[in-house]
Amino acid sequence: MISLECASLIYDDGPTALADIALTVEAGEQVQVVGPSGSGKTSLARLLAGRTGDDAGTIFRGALTLGGIRLEFGDGVHPRIDPAAWSSRVGYVAQGAWGQLSMMSSTVAEEIAFAPANRGMSAGQLRTTVQGIAARLHLTDLLDRDPRTLSGGELQKTVIAAALASEPRVLILDEPFQNLDAGAAADVAAALERLRSAGTGLVICEPLVPERPPGHTRVLALEKGNRVFEGTLADARRAGLRRYGIALEGDPPRLRSRISGSAQPSSQPSGDPSCDSSVHRSGGPSGHLSGKSSVHRSGVPVTGPKDDAVLAELLGVSFTYPGKAAGTPAGISGIDFRLGRGEVVALLGPNGSGKSTLLQHLNGLLRPSSGSVRIDGRKLGRRPTGELAATVGYLFQNTDQQLFERTVLREVAYGPRAAGRKREAALEQARLALAEVGLLDHSGPHPYELDFVRRRLVAMASMIATRPRLWVLDEPTAGLDDVGRNRMGELILAHAASGGGVVLATHDTAFAHAVSDRTVTLEGGRVPA
């Protein structure tokens, strides 16, 4: 159906994005492209999507063959691909759904109809087309919803549906499961599998080797633009791809500095860390360990740390968001929560269970409707969030919402500057934090010039730079590759070992069990007894 022969793909400013790579995708076939951040997955996906133009900022040498037509590139020959014609054969779903919404559709149905309406399809036919696609993706119930109020998984399916409206035979998807919880990811995966079995060819780019896809999936592994593996999914799982920074989904992180019992700080509040499990860092305060992937539920305040050791405390905290419109986040009710120095607690639970709401009470982004919050021994009261930044560090799920400086170093130095440090001292603290996350060599460029994983680590460094005792991390591993995830785990353990406390909300249970002392599972805004 489509085949790519890439001799080279080079960025305008020098580095090679993709080396010698060939890939052919047939109808009904699934190819999984895996590789760490910056390995060239997105470049490969864009080539397949026909984005070879000079406006891509890259120079492509090679050939693309689509439906029997061969286009050669290089040596002064650069055919301009007609994006509309190409997309009616090869659909592309890029990373981040928001940029792919037209923003002029008030319903999902209109968004799906956007492409055929542009081509002048009649109203009756539009309706049939939209209904057909919605049925294939199980989207029919959402057709009248406003796309801007959908959850992550629903939005992803909408964007896929909008690409399908041009009736492509092959669909290219760049990290379609990023930021989805397990349920939503399974839903999207099931929809894709229905498409594939009906004959659509799929190319899916992901940082990890997934568990989900059917056994006959082919895997192409990339590292620094080179092909390091190509073969069946079963072989890929055995190929030891981790040396290239490609882990298997569900693997626990590899933590060099995994803290053994003896290395634990004496202030460790949760009692004797039970080291019988290689997965859990330690048992919960109630002592019992949950097995493997089953969630470890602990009634939270069972054995609280002594008061002077308490870093954060929520007592009977409830919060409801105003408004009942669709898309209003979940509130919480009657939450008791304590975190001691040196303790790591992971919050688990599906989307909408109130994890983020709970986290935002820890630095005053939200103030409880009832109940009380104490941070580091002091009542939160009405202190503005900005003044808490030196005590509580908060890592948001969406890193890109905060980067505003022209260099990584200045970005990281902002926190100390805002806390009143002199310029030189602030820069020194920033360098220290960058060294801790391993980005000292990347302090010069614009934060946005770094890849996703490094941007996430820049955000981590800017949080660390003010030396807060309490870390609050919202989905710290979302979208990270193996290397980034391991680094994140090590940072958390090191912080706890130095007497700090960490609360993280995550869908990544393997990670949660590897780094946390105990896990708290939220359901519908409560901790079930």
Added chain:
Amino acid sequence: MSSPLTLPLQREASRPRRALIAAGAFLIAGTYLYLVLVQPTDIVGGGGSMASLVSLLGFLGGGALLVGGILPTLTTSSLVVMPLGIALNIAIGQTAGSLGLQIYLDAIGTVLVAVLAGPAAGAATGALSNAIWGLFNPFALPFAAGAALIGLLAGTAAKYGAFRRVYLAPLAGLVVGAVGGLVAAPVAAFLFGAAGTVGTNAIVAAFRAMGDSLLVAATKQGLTSDTIDKLIVFTLVALIVYALPARARNQFPFLRRNRVLAGRTPATAPGGAGE
């Protein structure tokens, strides 16, 4: 080579509809000259229906003609940033309010689009911005021509290097603001009796107390408030544009073709951010 998958190598640039643009510019200029030079002094005498009608239809119609002439020439990438500019005009205006700022900043989006995508896109953004804003705040509607002019001038200033040095941007803002204030004054005077906001009304009242005619008072008020506002807006846009990553800038050929910004590396980018 011809294939169903490729486009001809030469891009066909759609020609601007010069007649429409010229007619729009002529209408706006004519309206302004009529209002100022012919001076329907009977503005306060009750017979000013002609003047107010002319200011509404002339400026609104001129703006519409400009947009009609400009739109077909715009590339998809310019077209896509225009809604952003419009939404920013309104949203940053609101954020400014929630941060407690006393300036309007309702032209940030227009100036941003003008700097990134050129004077034509800037002018269209300004005009459409006020037209759309007019849906929520009808008082913005008649100022569409003034906003188009701001976008046009900002883009032209950017084209000729006003953003290559950060200290030039506020100067350009000052000049553009003065022109914008001049153009907006008759609309405010003839259509709404110079009503702007409570703050600007106070300035008008001060000039009126000194015996100025309504048009002169409105013009003096426009010259004071708009220059300050645009000075701040231009400075802000310059700082934002220099802080943009290459990835966000690269989609705009206008930036590259006209060397709108100095240097490419962050090290040579001038200006500190309020430190």
Added chain:
Amino acid sequence: MPRRRIFNPLTELLAAALVVVLVLVINRWQFSLVVLLAGVLPAVLLSGKPRSIGLALAVVAGPLLVSSLVLHGLFFPEGTSVLAQWGPARVTVEGLEFAALMGLRMAVFSGALLTVMMTASIPELVSTLTHRGWNRKLVFVIGSAVGLLPSVAIRAQHIRRAQEARGLVVGGGLRRFKALLMVSTPLVTGLLVDASERTHMLEARGFSSTARRTSYLPDTDSAAQRAARWAMTVGVVVFSCLWLAIGPAA
């Protein structure tokens, strides 16, 4: 929510615009008052949401009305019949009359347009423009800007919270300027990164096609309404010409 949906939004919008033109042409406070009481007020009351329209009017037009009453009521150098005087401030009959004229004009202006816009469905308006064959670029810019607005505001709010979490405390003077920069830079960057993806998406979805664009939403317009729009426009234009030719003499 009860909603008044009698005519297509385009028809209603045009009617409101023509009322405004009439008020400008006739230019008598008595006429404006009649329009306000007999036209705008019933429309607001029958709209199904008089409270929210009233609130919007109070927020948008209220301060302007009050301050222009003060402005012209106190400072009107052209006025001759002085009613009261404090230093430079003089209350004159002419000033009050002018204030009433401008105030009523603004009230009609904002009342008519806001009532239409707050009851009309924007998607319906956008789809009507498409059905009537308006330039697709124009329709895109209008539809997309209106669609982006709420999400830009929400995004700005998120960014502000993220910046507060890392130490932003909104202060005065230059620190406010810095705060504005800290919010608007990531906002603009994020929007532009989205925009570059949206550009590719539009191209891939055939936005550059020259075929006449169609709309998924049904056409709520009718031939009768189209005819009515033309008739209203022609009527107002003819009336205005006559009025302006005869009016000043009268």
